[in-house]
Amino acid sequence: MKTLLDTYKRLDLKNRVVMAPMTRSRATKNHIPTDIMATYYAQRASAGLIITEGTSPSPNGVGYARIPGIYTDEQAKAWKVVADEVHKNGGKIFMQLMHSGRLAHPENMPKGSRILAPSSIAPTHTKMYVDDKGMLEIPVPEEMTMEDINLEISNYVSASKRAIEVGFDGVELHGANGYLLDSFLSPHTNKRHDFYGGSIENRLRFPLAVVKKVSEAIGKDKVGIRISPNGTLGDMEPFDEQFETFSHFLEKLNELEIAYIHLLDLESFGQTAVPQNIRNMVREKFQGTLILSGGYSQNTGEEALKNNEGDLIAYGRPFIANPDLIDRWENESPLSEANPDFFYTPGEKGYTDYQTA
Numbered sequence: 001m002k003t004l005l006d007t008y009k010r011l012d013l014k015n016r017v018v019m020a021p022m023t024r025s026r027a028t029k030n031h032i033p034t035d036i037m038a039t040y041y042a043q044r045a046s047a048g049l050i051i052t053e054g055t056s057p058s059p060n061g062v063g064y065a066r067i068p069g070i071y072t073d074e075q076a077k078a079w080k081v082v083a084d085e086v087h088k089n090g091g092k093i094f095m096q097l098m099h100s101g102r103l104a105h106p107e108n109m110p111k112g113s114r115i116l117a118p119s120s121i122a123p124t125h126t127k128m129y130v131d132d133k134g135m136l137e138i139p140v141p142e143e144m145t146m147e148d149i150n151l152e153i154s155n156y157v158s159a160s161k162r163a164i165e166v167g168f169d170g171v172e173l174h175g176a177n178g179y180l181l182d183s184f185l186s187p188h189t190n191k192r193h194d195f196y197g198g199s200i201e202n203r204l205r206f207p208l209a210v211v212k213k214v215s216e217a218i219g220k221d222k223v224g225i226r227i228s229p230n231g232t233l234g235d236m237e238p239f240d241e242q243f244e245t246f247s248h249f250l251e252k253l254n255e256l257e258i259a260y261i262h263l264l265d266l267e268s269f270g271q272t273a274v275p276q277n278i279r280n281m282v283r284e285k286f287q288g289t290l291i292l293s294g295g296y297s298q299n300t301g302e303e304a305l306k307n308n309e310g311d312l313i314a315y316g317r318p319f320i321a322n323p324d325l326i327d328r329w330e331n332e333s334p335l336s337e338a339n340p341d342f343f344y345t346p347g348e349k350g351y352t353d354y355q356t357a
């Protein structure tokens with residue numbers, strides 16, 4: 001019988017517990033990783049696999065304050081320290097590549113960068129935090145030209161190569177929560193009339209091109225993708241053809257033989273759940289590894305593995321407050337609660353100062 005603490009041979013992991021990607025906003029204002037980030041990830045290296053916070057492959061994708069990028073050599077060099085520290089502590093680490101797309105504020109971004117999206121539609125229900133200014137309206141994004149599309153595909157490829165060069169074990173493409181890849185999938189955010197919008201095939205074209213090119217560049221066994229079907233975070237809404245859209249997407253992802261699908265369900269955050277028929281479809285269509293995330297406890301994670309709903313379980317908030325989550329489960333020690341006041345604040349408080357049991 002499978003358990004969370006068993007090894008997972010397919011990806012060569014020491015257990016089936018994944019640390020979910022979490023934006024913690026501890027990079028510099030210029031989006032360069034800091035030393036405390038290396039400490040934070042190293043503290044959590046007992047996870048079978050760590051997936052980093054969303055990291056932008058492009059200057060156009062750093063829409064949030066103090067999130068890291070990997071589009072310059074300086075950023076890559078700082079990330080090397082993170083990968084090295086995690087490996088020194090016996091862990092494995094994938095980098096999540098998150099291009100924020102239309103969920104961005106120009107004041108968080110470098111000079112000369114642009115807010116890009118499939119169509120010029122602003123997210124009207126979401127505001128964006130800017131340091132010293134608070135929550136601000138998000139401006140209307142620019143509709144990507146063919147040139148923009150090709151440039152961002154090549155930015156994903158360069159970023160992935162950089163991540164591997166500095167020692168990451170792979171990359172996870174953020175295809176969830178309304179960011180650039182996800183915004184191409186939905187007809188609410190993608191109203192293009194060209195090759196990249198309209199039909200299901202066309203809406204999938206850009207995300208699939210990114211997956212394919214990145215796989216060719218670094219190896220399909222080093223690529224995963226996160227998806228959030230039916231999700232409402234990031235100003236997204238469920239849409240009529242979503243089952244067919246994701247079904248086609250999963251077929252293609254399966255053909256590309258990437259390492260994993262990371263299925264995110266944010267019902268535990270008060271959002272809409274992933275419908276059961278989509279969960280079943282993902283499990284049936286994709287032959288590779290399936291990671292599940294969203295509100296799991298140790299018990300419900302064990303249950304999901306036992307029922308073969310997924311292969312690995314990703315934990316977010318439990319890892320914030322319990323750097324030694326694995327030990328605590330092994331020793332049946334009680335868990336600490338994460339303090340949301342410090343989720344996105346600069347500095348060590350509420351970040352690297354959570355104690356081991």
Ligand SMILES: Cc1cc2nc3c(=O)[nH]c(=O)nc-3n(C[C@H](O)[C@H](O)[C@H](O)COP(=O)(O)O)c2cc1C
Nearest residue numbers: 020021022023053054293294295296315316317343
């Ligand atoms: C502070 C915080 C930041 C997050 N940032 C990201 C992110 O950068 N990328 C992402 O895909 N998900 C992000 N998430 C979602 C988590 O990866 C995870 O799926 C979610 O917290 C549900 O898991 P949990 O119930 O175990 O916390 C974030 C969640 C939290 C709490």
